[in-house]
Amino acid sequence: MSVRLEDVWFAYPGVPTDVLAGVSLAVGQGESVAVMGPSGRGKSTLLGVAGLILKPRVGQVLIDGQACTPRDAPQLLGRRVGWVLQAVNLLPRRTVLDNVxxxxxxxxxxxxxxxxxxxxxxxxxxxxxxxxxxxxxxxGGEAQRVGVARALAPGPVVLIADEPTANLDARTAALVGRALFSAAKQTALLLATHDEALGALADRIVRIGEPPELADGS
Ligand SMILES: Nc1ncnc2c1ncn2[C@@H]1O[C@H](COP(=O)(O)OP(=O)(O)O)[C@@H](O)[C@H]1O
Ligand SMILES: [Mg+2]
Structure with a gap:
């Protein structure tokens, strides 16, 4: 498995309740998983742990079978672990090609x-x-696609995409979503979105923070 979360518990400093309570999840190479659920339920937190930004209180994150923590981020981020965010941060005065x-x-x-x-x-x-x-x-859609190309260029094991189309209109979001999924074929794609159409492109949907009767789609 390219990225695996094993029984991860996470709480923000000074906050008594856990945002993540015993989450386990694995995404293999060439596989895509969409994390879906209402706002504020922990999608970005889950991605933050998987993407080596946040350190779990309990449990571990394995990248390519190796246990990793945010301490490994300087070596791994941008190389083995790629990120695509809602707001793409491009070099404004450089060309598309230069940005990648x-x-x-x-x-x-x-x-x-x-x-x-x-x-x-x-x-x-x-x-x-x-x-x-x-x-x-x-x-906006072109810029976001540059962001996807930039994140994939080093050949990451894992690509983490947090609401990558949230700033875009529905038509552009669909275009960017299709580009993201087709370009990310070699990697493990872990995506958070509240866009059902985007989530539907993933191999699997993991719903967090919803009662079970909603989580099974009925
Ligand atoms: N830096 C932080 N400090 C304290 N609480 C936070 C922080 N970031 C997020 N939270 C809280 O953690 C919960 C989950 O947030 P988040 O993972 O951003 O949810 P989502 O991405 O599903 O909208 C929310 O209750 C949010 O208020
Ligand atoms: Mg979020």
Whole structure:
């Protein structure tokens, strides 16, 4: 399994109640799981634990079979563990291609290899690598697709996507969602969304914070 949460309990500092109480979840390579449920029930917290931002009080996170904690984040984040967030944070005055290439160069990739991989990932999300517009002029859906290409370019084991289409209109969200799922085929995709149409693209849906009669979809 590419990412596995084993009996994870998590509470925010100074808050007596657990947001996550005994959560276990595994996502394999090439598999996608959508975490769904009402706002405030712990979707982002679950992703934060899986994505090495938050340290569980009890339980553990395994990435590629190895137990990992936020201490490992400096080595793993952006490389083995990729993130796509609701608000994509692009280099505003750089091109689409630069936005995907620059982080690879910062990781020590050779320029030629970085450009090749960046071009491939951009094509996979439906963007033109030769598009020389500055990122600040892109539409919301284009910018979010650059964010997906950027997160996938280093070849992460796990891609964590927290409400990646929440800022977009329904049509654009569907386009970005399809690009995300098709580009993420090689990785374990763990997505949080309240968009049923986006969740339906996942191999599995995990519902949190809902009574059982809702959780089974009836
Ligand atoms: N930094 C924080 N400190 C304290 N409580 C938090 C913090 N972040 C989130 N929470 C609380 O944890 C619960 C789950 O939040 P979250 O994981 O963001 O839910 P979701 O993503 O499903 O909307 C909520 O009650 C929220 O108020
Ligand atoms: Mg959230």
């Amino acid at each position: 290439t620059v982080p690879l160069l910062a990781m020590g990739w050779r320029r030629r290899e970085a450009r090749e991989v960046a071009c491939d990932r951009l094509v996979e999300v439906g963007l033109d690598p030769a598009d020389d517009r500055e990122a600040r002029t892109l539409s």
